[in-house]
Amino acid sequence: MTYTPPAPAIVDDIVSKTKFDANGLISAIAQDTKGVILMLAWMNADALRETLLTGRVCYWSRSRQSLWRKGETSGQQQHLIEARLDCDMDAVLMIVDQTGVACHTGRRSCFYHGVTPDGLRDTAQPEISTKELYGH
């Protein structure tokens, strides 16, 4: 299954119906084709529009205050297979084809701090070093 981008006018209509918060953002969840939740990040209207138009996932980086084309530095891109907005139109779920790993720590998923009776324990280890990911 592959993602077929709607025409620009249809993307604009979808973006216009999306309920961005006071900061102009929605939550965006990336899930791989096996059902693993890779990460949660943020999108403004421009990021959502670009993602839906191109099929390549683009977030809004709150720390850098700029568009964040996932993988532009690390090469670990996300390509859209399917996108669904939620009942309130204020969150988007994306099924993606993830190149390599999603987490900046080198882990496949960002959700690795597992709650156990002994406190937080890592549920996964890095698959690639940050040096390989970012060259430093």
Next chain:
Amino acid sequence: MTYTPPAPAIVDDIVSKTKFDANGLISAIAQDTKGVILMLAWMNADALRETLLTGRVCYWSRSRQSLWRKGETSGQQQHLIEARLDCDMDAVLMIVDQTGVACHTGRRSCFYHGVTPDGLRDTAQPEISTKELYGH
């Protein structure tokens, strides 16, 4: 697999390490045991603490500005199987045992507005009426 709550002091330690935003909230994703993303909602420190201590999922309702013990009106409760925080400690993923449906529309998942070349199209239908869910 079932969730074993940590002792209160350990839960307090986990909550103290969690990075709540300017509104005192984190994003919380509920996923069922088959990998289906059911919903995305919000938790403040009290909601996260109650969820981790009791194993029954409690959110913070932004619209009602109160704790929201999922299913308290509809009966559609969520019981924790596993909880993991993300790399930045500002989002939580919960694998849950969902009674019935997660969405207030009667659908299993809130993420049903599918993006298609023709615009948004429902990807799922209600499994139960809102009358049955809420008695009105």
